[in-house]
Amino acid sequence: MHIAYLTPEYPHPKLGNSGGMGTSIKNLVTALVDQGHQVSLFVYGQKADEVFSENGVTFHLIRHIKYRFGGFYFYRKYIQRYLNKHLQEIDLIEAPDWTGITAFMNIRKPLVIRFHGSDTYFCHIEGRPQKKKNAFFEKQAVKNATAFIAPTTFAGTESMRLFNQPIEKLEVIHYGLELENFVNERPENFESKRLLNIGTLIRKKGVFQLIEMFNKLIKIHPDAQLYFIGADSYDVYTGKSSTWELMQEQMTPEAKTSIFYLGKIPYAEVKNEIIKAHVCVFPSLAETLGMVTIESMALQKAVVNTNIGWAQDLIAHGVDGFMHHPDDIDAYVNSIDLLFNDVEKSKRLGQQARKSVEQKFDINKLVHKNIAFYKRILTI
Template identity: 30%
Template sequence: MKKIVVFSNMYPSVEHPTYGIFVKNQVELLKASGVVIDIQVIDNPKAGKVNALLKYGKWFASSLIYLVGNRKNLTLTHAHYAFPTGYISLVGKRLFKLPYVVTLHGGDIDKMPKKSPRIAKLTRTILQEASHVITVGERLKQEVVTSFGVSETNVTVMSMGVDRTVFHPLERAAIREELGLPENEPVILFIGNLIREKGVLELVQAFTALQKQLPDASLRLVGSAKSAAFVEEVKEYITTHQIEGIHFEGTKTQKELAEWLAAADVLALPSYHEGFGLVALEAMAAGAPVVASDVGGLSYLLADGAGILVPAREVESLQQGLLQALSGDGAINVAKREEIVHEHSYEMILEKLLKIYGEIERTR
């Protein structure tokens, strides 16, 4: 294998260390195994039409120049997200006969094609011309096969994986002391972007109802305030209803997230939709019970008692799910949870990915 270039519209930087960290982690995993990789990525999370046009325009031009200069040294390209990122891989195939792999993360199938018929058509073309399509969840695979006409044999379900050297159980009392958390306080943890679609407001409402049974409980919200207006709405709700015990903890590094997960009594992930739900897998690896919406990849990840699934947007069901997890009454199938964590470990992910790359190289 000569060299691979990874294209991604999300990648971390010094200023934004968690932005697309899962892509960087996979790149580093591949490099450690001996694969030679270059990256052409966007590390600027700024939203807005003008920002989007500028950053995507600059990235596309840079990526095209890269392909022109390196086409003879490349085995294949690997795009994360179908559109717009996968489009540069499609261009590379048509201009230079470079095969490509595309990894789908959820929004590129659930949201992007619905923006316009042209994007939907391009997405279909990108997926159908790919040498292989990777989906982070089973539901996404079914969508790709049934709605975009991709052969089932050309699609592999493979999450971004969990690094068990980072996410694993820790001594709770010591970690809580380090984080300044009371030893006997029930801690409900949320990790993710603080946006409406993550079910944050419903979580606040469920927590409020839960306090009647567990007055000492606290809710810790960890993540980026991507929507300042929504965060203000949540804070106004908290103030208006005089809710105590809710703390906005800001963003954290991977190491810090692992500590918070090891210290928590339960991770809540009440998303409206979720391609896979990587943070739920990380919580499972850290030994934290997970209560999540029965949507997307979460429905498969937490099946058979590996976690507690509740209907999305239903506050009362969410409250009951949290109470069930906090009661510790055997609601979680620990053996099943461990089986799933092993299945999604970096070692297993690397094995699958290298097999896909190898098969493409052999058929060139």
Template identity: 30%
Template sequence: MHICFLTSEYPKEGFPHGGIGSFVKTMASALVNKGIKVSVIGINYIPNDETQIVDGVNIYRLKRSTVKGLAWYFNFKAINNKIDQIHRQDSIQIIESSELGLAFIKKIKNIKYIIRLHGGHHFFTEAENRGINQWKGFQEKKSFKNSDAFIAVSHYVKNHTEKYLSYHNKPLAYINNPIDTDFFKPIIGNESENKIVFVGTVCEKKGIRQLIQAFPFVKKEFPNATLEIYGRDWFFPDGSSYIAMLKEKELKPLGIIANDICFHGAVPLTTLPSKYAEAAVCVFPSHMETLGLVAPEAMAMQKPVVFTNKGPGSEIILDGQTGLLCNPYNPKDIAEKIIWVFEHKSEAKQMGLNAVKYVLKAFDIKMLIQKNIQFYLDVIHQNIEK
């Protein structure tokens, strides 16, 4: 079997990437270890083509078009040409993409096309309190129509997406994002007392502003508390920095305690476990998630986790047993959950132990890779109308 992932986020040293990139890297490596050929096609960060083979994964990064107004057309054309070239050399059976990725992909006979619901344009409109962009909305609808099957990473993302888009009665499976528990595993002895760690893109929907607003409440009870923020910046449509806005509007009024809030920027995936390991508590108060990777990653490392009670929060954490759920819009509630962890270290340690057991059961990559492979095979062998 030959599987091709369409993403421009596949991790590349020196460049930031998001959760989809981390997911595809984890999946691709696990599939290769099962003897499955894997290709990844995306648009490059720099203005030229690149081809790499990393850990057995064939990665094709294509030169980004700079044609104003038509870059999307030429980027999709380049992707289609590369798919056609690879397919003629070594037949592809499955092409997988996120929600918008199949909009302008030219379908080829005997290839099955799958969308994995990572959280698309329609899904996040509600969380970000904005209207649907007509162009992106059109692409997403077209992409869903082109897909032969769907994979939902949580019941929540399936149900919420379904409010806006049709699955056209095509096959759909529920499969959690896999966590490499050989990579994300407990590191004993590296924890720093009362250190709060956040990992993720630094943007409004991740709840980072409310976490910063919660910090003074924590600081009042635990003066040595620090907040370490790891993740790439997000930029407004006018090009201005979200982090710069936070520093001006949220950190400056905090005065001296703002010195204990540190933005570290994006960190390579290879160093991420060491950042989790330093945490006394990991906090992810997202306004909306499809499932998320950071919470189960931190749980796999035996960390007490404070996660959002919105969206799929209860699908990941059993409140009070494998972690804590918070109202991500309420800074005081976020603070109370952090303070509870600091005040109940023995119970928080047990929570971390419970979390590891849960992740090994629900997110184990060895089990989930088999579920993915079986679904791929089921889709390949079904007589799905093109």
């Protein structure tokens, strides 16, 4: 087959920053090429048009165009024309739900939408109002889809319900990891009582709950440390430009001297930071899956994770990690305290976490599920 992906991000030096969505696409694309399939990437919002091939993948960089008015419509139609011009030999195209990029498009090939996390979904999960414009675009986009893929059961069923789509059109296929790139040769070596959180500093990641947890934890373990990795962000509730500054206001004096913000660092360095950690903590309030959770598990880390919906596909509580609701501050503190005091427990959880990831999130296994799904769509 020849599969195309429409995306605003992808990990590549020419394309700037990329998040979990881009990483998940890259892992799948690499596996598809290894299986002998052709892949084209159409990356919109770029500085200039460019076409090049690399490692068996054809890249189409689509420049961003500013319009005096109606850019939300005219840029989508521009992308549509570009796609249709290059889709002759392509069998199927996949696009994300985010921003409803395929709204108003008439694409001449079967369209699969993967639920990476729409604004509709996140506003619902976080209980905040959604801009009518965003809701309209995303609703229009899903109308054009032949079928849908979601990374977790919760994200899929909630998205299908919110968009009023029949559940029969949904397939749940987890994001996958290239596990050969996640090897921790000495899992017994870590920095004692070092906590790590990875992700954009934003409320939906549970960063304020995590500060509250650490304020309590530092009283029990004065030598504990907490590290944050990720870009700072605007806070939608207060209008402040820096969530990190708001987080600092919440820290007790004792906690403040033991909390470190590393900012956004290269991907290779993130893996090194995971390896150094004693416990990885992700009290997120809104995800579709949470790539950093399974990456930490793959590196044999003890993880204390959120327990909301999507997390049920990731962790078996007490077996390969711990899960609590982000607002249950004491439960997090108790689990971290247990892991700090019981190093063998930390090791056993990390070992089982790796086994779980190998079973459920190996891209070399999951690629076959994606291929089978694409082939089924092509027979409709």
